[in-house]
Amino acid sequence: MKRADARELAFKTIYSKFFNHEEDDELFNNADQKGLEFTKNILTNFASHYTDINDIINSTLKGYTIDRLNKVDLAILVVAIIELKYIKENPKEVIVNEAVNLAKKYSTEKSPKFINGVLADVIKGEK
Numbered sequence: 001m002k003r004a005d006a007r008e009l010a011f012k013t014i015y016s017k018f019f020n021h022e023e024d025d026e027l028f029n030n031a032d033q034k035g036l037e038f039t040k041n042i043l044t045n046f047a048s049h050y051t052d053i054n055d056i057i058n059s060t061l062k063g064y065t066i067d068r069l070n071k072v073d074l075a076i077l078v079v080a081i082i083e084l085k086y087i088k089e090n091p092k093e094v095i096v097n098e099a100v101n102l103a104k105k106y107s108t109e110k111s112p113k114f115i116n117g118v119l120a121d122v123i124k125g126e127k
Contacts, residue, residue, distance in 0.1 A: 003038060003090070007079055007098050010042035011106075015075035017046075045082045053081050060121040072107045073115060080119055084126075092123055 001009075046053075057077055058066050066074065080099035084092060096119045103111040 004098055006038040008102060010039045011075050011079050011102055013043060014046055014078050015071060018071050041087060042079055042082050045086045046078060049086060053078055056081055056122060060118045070107060073103065073111050076102045076115055077118055081122060084122060
């Protein structure tokens, strides 16, 4: 499984957890071991750092709160921020590009630009 596919699996799992807190094993049926390890790493960090990740996202939003975010966009941001802050295996540019690609595939027309802007602010905040 490519990293992009593992990332997408993590996004789908996190998105589903916003609505259903039970495990959805069906999402994992076609994943290979290496991809599953990366996905599980993202999900473990999601469980451990969700409050901190929400704080990071909230600190970048201007004029509204995280509660008003589209849940697809929120799940994409969560995955990207986990990679940026906790996993740190891939270049920041790759992480942002993959997040924007997920937004193009699953979200609204305005979402790719929004995702890119939020992640740019997150990266600026690291320096």
